[in-house]
Amino acid sequence: MQLDKNELPKAVFRHSNPVSLFHQVKSHFTVFEAAGGVISNPAEEVLLMFRRGKWDLPKGKLDDGETLEACALREVREETGLINIQLTGKITETFHYYPWKDKKVLKHSHWYRMQFTGTELTIPQIEEDILDIQWIRPENLGKYMQYSYQNIIDVLLKAGYKL
DSSP, X not given: OOOXXXXXXXXXXXXXXXXXXXXXXXXXXXXXXXXXXXXXXXXXOEEEEEETTEEEOOEEEOOTTOOHHHHHHHHHHHHHOOOOEEEEEEEEEEEEEEEXXXXXXXXXXXXXXXXXXXXXXXXXXXXXXXXXXXXXXXXGHHHHHTTBOHHHHHHHHHTTOOO
């Protein structure tokens, strides 16, 4: 099989017990729990961050003793500088793989809807390689998703956005 350099390999597994298969596959990875958010403002724009050459949503790893909801709010505050945000509901969960140090990591991200209610300006967390933060009109999200990750596209679709 030959793939274009921008094409990611995909696989479909059929199994009589998919939950058991999933747990078996997961056992070969270090699993990090994480949480993040799809944030909208009063103008109904959606927040996107530009990090490592891609448009992304704020998210990060769960700290010991922290709830997923608290993690999502903390990560949004750290990565964007926004303080006045309210969590309004869960959207979905995603998984993605990445190599880290000498480990194979499977990040299990929990995604929440959030509403920004303040007036503060965004402050990109440079130490996390966030170079820009933009509020995007929903009808323009598709243009940005050309330079994003499939998981982010899936989260926005599950949140009800048309891309």
